[in-house]
Amino acid sequence: MRLFTSFFLLLCMCLAKGVLSQTKSIEKVTRKGNELVIPYEKYVLSNGLTVIVHEDHSDPVVHVDVTYHVGSAREEIGKSGFAHFFEHMMFQGSDHVADDEHFKLVTEAGGTLNGSTNRDRTNYYETLPSNQLERAFWLEADRMGFLLDAVTQKKFEIQRATVKNERGQNYDNRPYGLTGETTAKNLYPYGHPYSWLTIGYVEDLNRVNVNDLKNFFLRWYGPNNAVLTVGGDVTAAQVVQLAEKYFGPIPKGPAVTKTTVPPAVLDKNRYVSYEDNIRFPMLRVTYPTVPQYHPDETPLDALADILGGGRNSLLYKNFVKSEKATQSNASHPTTELAGEFTFTLLPFPTMRLDSAEALLRTTLAEFEARGVTDDDIAQFKATRETNLIEGLSSVSGKVSRLAAYQTFAPTANYLPQELKEIQKLTKADVMRVYNQYIKGKNAVILTVYPTGKKDIVAHADNYTASSEGYKAPNYGYDGLTYQKPKDSFDRSKKPASGPNPATKVPPFxxxxxxxxxxxxxxxxxxxxxxxxxxxxxxxxxxxxxxxxxxxxxxxxxxxxxxxxxxxxxxxxxxxxxxxxxxxxxxxxxxxxxxxxxxxxxxxxxxxxxxxxxxxxxxxxxxxxxxxxxxxxxxxxxxxxxxVVIANKAYNRLLxxxxxxxxxxxxxxxxxxxxxxxxxxxxxxxxxxxxxxxxxxxxxxxxxxxxxxxxxxxxxWAAKPVTVPTLSAAKPIDKTRIYLIDKGKAAQSEIRIGYVTDMPFDATGDYYRSGLANYILGGAFNSRINLNLREDKGFTYGARSAFAGSRLPAVFTAQAGVKAAATDSSVVEFLKEITNYAQDGITDEELAFTKSSIGQRDALRYETSLQKAIFLSQIIDYDLPRNFVEQQSEILKKITKADIKAIARKRLPVDKMVITVVGDKNLIKPGLSRLGYELVELDKEGNPVSAGNTSSAPPAKAGSLSGGQSKN
The missing domain is CATH 3.30.830.10 (Metalloenzyme, LuxS/M16 peptidase-like)
Structure with missing residues (x-):
């Protein structure tokens, strides 16, 4: 009866507007008593888009999530990394949204946004003041329905470079960064959707073209393969009306069916290894298990927790507490098609990895003899229940969970069932899955060994993945056509914001x-x-x-x-x-x-x-x-x-x-x-x-x-404690480049900055300097990030900030950049800092800064942690109760002239430290030609040469030196 009533009211509302809605009300879930449930209403539009609405009026905030059931598991051999690459392209503008405007509009409205890709789904999300709901719908619907004509070869190349930089920063240039990739290609058969990582291979990224990308969009990004989940200070009727307006006209895409693959089967223990620039070797043992929401998932999670989940685990006792390893853990991540039970050990360099493997097997035998205890089960249940509850502390947390349940679980209302699976767990369940999936079973046994020390591997490599017998499936790319929505309204008109929500500082x-x-x-x-x-x-x-x-x-x-x-x-x-x-x-x-x-x-x-x-x-x-x-x-x-080398050297120089x-x-x-x-x-x-x-x-x-x-x-007895007073940092007489060699580094780490003369304050110079920095390097669409990431493709992300406490603040501009663009990146950093110090802020940038910072208070006090951080600042610095109002007045009254004066005073580009960590053989020639004195340091920050001073003057703002590619 409730479902019929809900649908009838919605139908009447649409008839009153002269539109016969084809939206179907599917489900309404309410809370009964204190049960652990996320209340919601679910609808399906005529084009197949599922819409889920969770009302939470406790804060003037709304979270919008669009989840597409497409991740790297939908990719083809030879075209890995496409789903993640496409996530980047979805932020590059559409017919009615200009380049980089998505970030600009959401940030300007005081919101935050991002996207993410994993094996099985891609999602895009915004958290905004609730008066900005329609803006979020307009943005998300435009990229769902009007993307492809805005995709250009230039955008494609820039984002391809950005994804390569992301791979360099998070995988190739990070210790143990390739463990997941190496495990995946050896755990799953050739061509299995999980046999490569979401980031993909560089050679595949180099191979694909813009038409491949467009076909990927047409195949997987239809509304019938998506879930729109909205939570916060909204009503279901309001959300459905806006969904029909903005998403309703988008044509249905090709049918998408659930992927089915047989489980991975290992005929032997597969020993594989690779060399890395690390101190601690790694032993990683991975067994194939079950996909998420399988009945055995929870017992296997509990088994991982008992064996290696913390200080009470057997792995901790036998490896860490016995001083044989610096880290040891067990985990059981699951995804749509499979699960992986993994032991990860970082033994001290004195321990051979065959000995580590032997001790791991001894630990498993000890577990068999000891069995599962009542305490084991009680601890797992209590911890898991708490984690479920804490995940409901924010609107974004609840929305994300609903979206994931709807996409992968039997029902969007899976939370009560998940809790039930935890509560019914028994000791026998845990022992059963141990015997079924771990005891005596084969695994991928990966060794990551320090440079030049292959002799310590657990066992000689005995497996290489083969493509023999592989036959590629039909992914359904033939005959796809691009059909734009036909609208009864003008999408080029940006929706107006609703009335500003009332945001109040929590009464403390x-x-x-x-x-x-x-x-x-x-x-x-x-x-x-x-x-x-x-x-x-x-x-x-x-x-x-x-x-x-x-x-x-x-x-x-x-x-x-x-x-x-x-x-x-x-x-x-x-x-x-x-x-x-x-x-x-x-x-x-x-x-x-x-x-x-x-x-x-x-x-x-x-x-x-x-x-x-x-x-x-x-x-x-x-x-x-x-x-x-x-x-x-x-x-x-x-x-x-x-990253650590760069930070240590930079601080020592400052x-x-x-x-x-x-x-x-x-x-x-x-x-x-x-x-x-x-x-x-x-x-x-x-x-x-x-x-x-x-x-x-x-x-x-x-x-x-x-x-x-x-x-x-x-x-607690009080004692006299005096925190030492530190002397001022030595002034920097001129800008120099300090180079630290990191041989074969895929990226270079850059730090540029100096120590100011101002400590933290909430309403003085420090606060105003933070306002001035916002458009230089504090926002995603800051000058620095748009230049180095979005325009040049040099980095995955670049930023600047004033960071201070009771001690003087440090100004730092920083990024990890691709090695070949190191000198060019330094030039672009200095160009942006110089231009900003000389010319200040534009009218448009000032308006953006005031709008963005002025509206973000709605998002600052939602969760307990956010409230705690806010209160910590008040008590740490003895701030007045109305300091937020004082900040609002400062923001409201600050002028272009004020910002320009701050920039000139606080950005002394001729007296900064430039620290670069990278492959000296590759990057030193270009850096030497920039015209600054270049001093080489060792990894501890000590000079290794007298340095050299170029006879040429420092490179002019915007110029490139060293002859390296500008891309």
């Missing part, structure tokens, strides 16, 4: 204990959880007066995550997991922070464990020895990572080697080696004090309820 409370602990909190009852963030000021900076102990803050925090005086590490983690809670302690430059997550119903028990961890750490000698060894090994490992800010929070090999257990105990006793601590509380709990529960914190 403050308090202070006699020992000096400051507290701030807000009630958030959307989900039954509580988040606490305890920040103890000092952290890494406390080593400023004794650099020989740098890294002690991180070691202290790590030890506080271990055993306490009353519980072993395993016991305390068992208690937390059975509660579905987490307590994590970490160190940063300015603080030691403690993060607590708990279901409201388990808050008392969780706080008791927080008291134990905070006040009674055991600081056991065995734990200290193990953690110190891991830290030293990880420091050595950082020397293989281009601050000088005798400044704590030039040393990573992890410390150096020399400083960590000097730290003793007594040093850690003394650091803890001296520096962890409520007098320099702030506590943020957000969640389903009132102030008068939570304060009595925090009574144990009032017993």
């Amino acid at each position: 409370w403050t308090d202070k204990m006699p020992n000096g602990l400051k507290m701030i909190g807000v009630r958030n009852d959307e989900i039954p959880t509580v988040t606490l963030l305890l920040s103890i000021k000092g952290g890494h900076l406390l080593s400023a007066n004794d650099l020989s102990k740098a890294g002690i803050a991180q070691l202290t925090a790590s030890l506080m995550n271990e055993a306490t005086q009353n519980f072993t590490s395993e016991e305390i983690n068992t208690r937390l997991e059975k509660l579905g809670s987490s307590i994590s302690i970490g160190a940063a430059t300015n603080e030691i922070s403690i993060s607590v997550e708990s279901l409201t119903k388990n808050l008392d028990a969780t706080l008791a464990l927080l008291e134990e961890k905070l006040f009674r750490p055991k600081f056991a000698a065995a734990d200290f020895s193990r953690l110190k060894k891991q830290l030293l090994e990880n420091i050595q490992n950082q020397s293989t990572q281009p 601050f000088g080697e005798n400044d704590i800010r030039s040393i990573p929070v992890s410390g150096t090999t020399k400083t960590v080696e000097s730290i003793t257990l007594d040093d850690v105990k003394a650091f803890y006793e001296k520096n962890l004090s409520p007098s320099v601590a702030n506590l943020v509380i957000v969640g389903d709990v009132e102030q008068n309820t939570i304060l009595p529960k925090l009574g144990f914190l009032s017993k």
Whole structure:
């Protein structure tokens, strides 16, 4: 009856407009009591587009998701990476939306947006103030129905370059970046939809042409292969009306059927390997299992958690705690067509991988003998239930889950069934799947070995994928034609925004204990959880007066995550997991922070464990020895990572080697080696004090309820703690290029910047400088990113920012760029900075900045974490309650002249550090011809040569030096 009523009302609404709707109301789901469910209404348009609407009026926000049932599994041999490539092309404009306007319009409206591609689907999504709903529909429908005539060869080439840069940054130039690709091509038969990664192969990207891309769109991007999911401060009638208007006229595409493939079968253990520039070798053992939503998925997930999911797991005990490896885990990711049960081990360099494999098999035998315990099942169920609940904290989280369920699960209302699968799990289920999928079964056993050390592989390679007998299926590309929608309205007219939603800063409370602990909190009852963030000021900076102990803050925090005086590490983690809670302690430059997550119903028990961890750490000698060894090994490992090398060298150049800010929070090999257990105990006793601590509380709990529960914190004795005052950074006399060699690097890492004279403030120079930087390098459609990524295709992404705290801020422009365009990228960075400093902002850019920043408050306070971060800023910097209103006034009144004056003052392009990490043989000639003094450094930031100064003047803005391709 409810379904009929809903449809009847909708029909009447459409008749009143003179249009007979062919939209069908399919389903309405409501919540009964406190059951875990996402309420929604589902409709299907006449062209096959499924529309799902979730109403949530708690915040003036709307999230729009369009999911197409097409990912890399729909691709052909020789044309890998097409689905992901097409995701990029969908942001390059359509008939009524100009190039790069998609990002511009959404960002201008105060929203955020992106797209993603995986094996089985591609989705595009926006989170916006709710008055921008129609704009999102106009944008998404235009690229669904009017894309192909806007696709040009130039756009195609630029985005092909961008995808190559993405592959270089996230795969080729990243340690262990090719493990997934190597596993996939050896786990699945030749031609299997999962035998290549979503990113694809470079040779395939080079091979395809723009007509291939157009055919891909025509085959898979019809409305009948898509789900439009909308959630937030909307109504179902409003969404359906707009869906009919903008998506309804789009013609139905070719029929799409579910892909079916036989499961992967391995006739033997397949040993494969490859060389990488790494310190720790890797052993990765992968067994084929079941696809998502299979009855055995949940038991296999539980098995992975028991064997290698955390500190209580057997892998952790046998590999990490026994100091044989720096990392060990088990996982069970599943997708539409298959699952993969994977063990991943990073042994210390002293351990051979055949020994690691033998110990893994011994661990499995130990599991068989031990069996599954009641605690194992209780921990898995509690943790998984908490994860499900926390996933509902935002509109985007709920919408994404509905879209995924509708695309892949038996029903969009699969959440209750997913919870039921977890709750009915038994010990027998876990042992059954172990015996069925793991015990005695064959796997792909991958070794990633450090350069020149192939002798440590687990076993000689014994398998190569073969194309013999493969026959390509018919993908249905013949006879496709492009039919544009026929409209009864003018799509070229951009929809007007609705009335601005009322956005209010969350009503927060403050308090202070006699020992000096400051507290701030807000009630958030959307989900039954509580988040606490305890920040103890000092952290890494406390080593400023004794650099020989740098890294002690991180070691202290790590030890506080271990055993306490009353519980072993395993016991305390068992208690937390059975509660579905987490307590994590970490160190940063300015603080030691403690993060607590708990279901409201388990808050008392969780706080008791927080008291134990905070006040009674055991600081056991065995734990200290193990953690110190891991830290030293990880420091050595950082020397293989281009991003880390670049950041370390850049900071050392900015601050000088005798400044704590030039040393990573992890410390150096020399400083960590000097730290003793007594040093850690003394650091803890001296520096962890409520007098320099702030506590943020957000969640389903009132102030008068939570304060009595925090009574144990009032017993925390205050101590005098002084955070050292740091001297100003040495001024940079002139711009130089500092080059660090990373042989055979596919990309170069670039950092350009300097140390300012301004600390963080919410309403002063720092805030205004952030406004000025927004169009230079702070937004996706900033000058820097549009130039280097969208116009030149040099990078996957480029940006700039002022980053500061109570210490002076650092201005940094940065990117990872393809090696062949390194010198050209440096020139373009400097050109944009120079031009902005000289000419300032345009009228259009200023209007965009004011609109974008002025409307984004609607998105700032939605989740508990967002609220906690906002409150942390207030209490950390003692901000007035109305600082947001003050910022709004500053934004409203700032002028072009103001921005230009800030840019001229804050962008001294002639006095900046330029740090480049890349393949010296390839990039040095071009950099040498730019006209700047070039100094070569080793990976620790020490000069390796006297440097050379070009006789030519610095390259002019916009010019290219070195003769490298501009692409």
